[in-house]
Amino acid sequence: MSKRAVDSVFQAMFLLTDLRVILRDTAPVHELDESRQAMVARTLAELEEQVKVIRKEMVG
Amino acid sequence: MKCGLSLDVRDIDETTINIDPIQVGGRLTADAMKAVIAYGDGYSVCDNCRKPNRLDMIKSPPIDAFHRDLAAFVNMDEARVVPGARRAFQAVAGTYIEKGDPVLLTALSHYTEFLSVEAYGGVPLEIQKSSEHIITADAAGEKIDSVKREYGRPPKLLYVDHFDYQFGNEHEVKGIIKVAKQNDIPVLYNGAYTVGIMPVDGRDLGADFVVGSAHKSMASPAPSGVLAVTKECAEEVFRTTKAQADLTKRTFGIKEVEMMGCTLMGVTLVGMMASFPHVRERVKHWDCHLSNGRMIVDALLAIDGTTVKSEYPRKHTLTRIDTTGSFDTVARTHKKRGFFLTSALKEKGISGTIPGATKVWKFNTYGMTDAQARYTAKAFQDIALQSGLHVLQ
Numbered sequence: 006m007s008k009r010a011v012d013s014v015f016q017a018m019f020l021l022t023d024l025r026v027i028l029r030d031t032a033p034v035h036e037l038d039e040s041r042q043a044m045v046a047r048t049l050a051e052l053e054e055q056v057k058v059i060r061k062e063m064v065g
Numbered sequence: 066m067k068c069g070l071s072l073d074v075r076d077i078d079e080t081t082i083n084i085d086p087i088q089v090g091g092r093l094t095a096d097a098m099k100a101v102i103a104y105g106d107g108y109s110v111c112d113n114c115r116k117p118n119r120l121d122m123i124k125s126p127p128i129d130a131f132h133r134d135l136a137a138f139v140n141m142d143e144a145r146v147v148p149g150a151r152r153a154f155q156a157v158a159g160t161y162i163e164k165g166d167p168v169l170l171t172a173l174s175h176y177t178e179f180l181s182v183e184a185y186g187g188v189p190l191e192i193q194k195s196s197e198h199i200i201t202a203d204a205a206g207e208k209i210d211s212v213k214r215e216y217g218r219p220p221k222l223l224y225v226d227h228f229d230y231q232f233g234n235e236h237e238v239k240g241i242i243k244v245a246k247q248n249d250i251p252v253l254y255n256g257a258y259t260v261g262i263m264p265v266d267g268r269d270l271g272a273d274f275v276v277g278s279a280h281k282s283m284a285s286p287a288p289s290g291v292l293a294v295t296k297e298c299a300e301e302v303f304r305t306t307k308a309q310a311d312l313t314k315r316t317f318g319i320k321e322v323e324m325m326g327c328t329l330m331g332v333t334l335v336g337m338m339a340s341f342p343h344v345r346e347r348v349k350h351w352d353c354h355l356s357n358g359r360m361i362v363d364a365l366l367a368i369d370g371t372t373v374k375s376e377y378p379r380k381h382t383l384t385r386i387d388t389t390g391s392f393d394t395v396a397r398t399h400k401k402r403g404f405f406l407t408s409a410l411k412e413k414g415i416s417g418t419i420p421g422a423t424k425v426w427k428f429n430t431y432g433m434t435d436a437q438a439r440y441t442a443k444a445f446q447d448i449a450l451q452s453g454l455h456v457l458q
Contacts, residue, residue, distance in 0.1 A: 019099045027093040028079040033414020046104055 010062035017055040020048050073106065077416055082437050084428040085417030086230075086383050090262050090282035092211040092432060097284055100339035103137070109312035109331040117319050120146060120334075131338050138266040138345060139260060139275045141293035145303065145321070146329045146337060149268070150257045150278040153292035154181035157253050157274050158304045162187040166221040167212045169250070171200045171236070173229035177260025180407070187221065192241075195284050197376060198232045200225065209248050214451035219248045227265075228258040232375040233383030233429075237238060242271040255283050260291065261344050262431060263351040273298050276324065279333075284340035289333040357432040357438035358382035364442035369455040374425060382431040385408060395452040413444040 027041055037045065066074040077083055078092055087311040093101070104110065147153045154177055162168060164186030170178050174193040176383045182189040192208045194200055205223070227238050231238050242252045253274040259265050260277025261284070267275035274294050280287035292300055303324070306317045320326040321416060329337070359379050365371050370390025373379075379432035392406050399405040402447045403421035419426055430438060446456050 018102050020402060021096045022095055022102070025079060025098065029092075030437075032079060032437070033081050034440070 007062050010059055013058040017052055023048050027047045028029040081414045081416040082441055086427040086429045089429045089431040091280040094340045094343045095282045096339040097336040100335040104335040107331055110334055135291050136293050140266045141275050141294045142296040143299040144291055146291040146334055147290045147292050149288035150276045150290045151177035153276040153290055154178050156302055158182055158185050158321050161222050167216045169220040169223040173231055175230055175319050178224045198234050200236040202237045202244050205241040206244045218443045219250050223250050224253045226255040228381045232385045233381035234243055234376045237378045239270055256415040279337045283344050286333045286336040289329055289337050302390045354382055354431050361430050361439050361442045365445050383429040385427050387425045389424045391454050396423040409448045415444055
């Protein structure tokens with residue numbers, strides 16, 4: 006298995022952790038202002054890139 | 066949702082505003098959560114441990130530098146990470162206390178401080194608190210004099226909590242340490258509720274030992290903490306082993322006796338380290354956290370019949386409140402009895418209070434965003450209004 010896959014797995018978990026913290030900061034109603042929504046959108050875009058790498062490296 | 070087969074996912078801080086008195090300062094930062102993911106395996110910080118094989122000397126990850134940073138953070142000379150504040154108490158007690166030694170604690174000291182004295186045969190003696198639940202320098206002086214009369218010598222050691230766990234009140238630590246110094250008594254400053262959430266300067270206070278609880282106030286996994294000491298005391302508390310095995314003639318390098326060698330060897334330490342830059346920054350914003358806490362206390366006090374047991378105005382985000390004259394009057398006739406308040410808070414997404422408590426209870430508002438603080442203040446008042454209580458506007 007490639008180092009690239011390993012890096013992407015960690016990076017994906019770290020990105021999800023950033024989303025977790027946003028959930029904490031906005032509990033209990035989770036109403037996200039524009040700034041937080043933009044942050045979530047950026048994080049999800051990066052996460053999708055990492056998932057693509059994982060799929061390519063581990064599934065083919 | 067489960068973690069593996071049997072553990073439920075713990076999502077209390079993702080789904081609610083947690084006001085548990087002991088939990089809020091220990092919640093992990095994002096960086097600590099990431100470090101926990103990467104370093105979860107047992108001896109994960111030991112990959113690059115080289116001779117002389119001691120935790121505080123490992124360079125990768127930079128544990129050696131972290132120890133220096135920790136000492137500087139509380140303005141002391143040396144520091145070690147320990148498995149919780151209690152193990153720091155134990156290390157200091159193990160170094161100085163001998164059987165029959167009088168040791169000063171206070172009427173608001175944590176039980177682990179008593180246990181550390183007991184473990185080494187010391188005699189724990191309390192400094193009286195005032196009617197306002199404050200430990201004063203005058204009271205400390207009187208107790209020291211009393212001990213000297215009874216034992217013919219001063220106490221061997223004095224423990225003082227800057228803020229106590231029962232009321233979250235601030236005690237006269239600087240004055241108490243001054244009195245202790247005048248009597249040649251070494252002082253352990255217990256910063257379980259300060260180190261990591263507000264600035265602490267051990268040298269300015271005159272403390273010999275500064276103890277912090279990382280899982281309580283430094284955004285770290287449990288059990289973790291810090292013991293920081295002066296250079297003079299470091300030679301005693303962090304003394305190295307001199308033991309030699311009789312048969313094998315083995316010796317044990319420079320392992321420190323009171324630390325039992327290495328202390329935090331994995332996820333606890335990297336959690337501390339990953340949070341530390343954020344912790345060092347957040348203590349500068351203590352006033353903001355205090356301001357949010359005061360707003361919530363004032364919102365509670367606006368509910369007719371509510372009083373605050375802690376000192377007021379508040380100097381800490383941990384507060385002991387008395388709602389015997391407000392929420393408890395509702396509980397007396399409510400079908401859920403005392404659980405009505407817990408239940409109502411839960412419906413509003415607030416957790417961390419003792420289930421069923423409607424008389425005297427504690428909460429801690431540290432770490433809330435401004436929006437969460439406003440939400441919490443309003444939630445208490447909304448519950449009061451919905452329960453037929455009068456709320457002063």
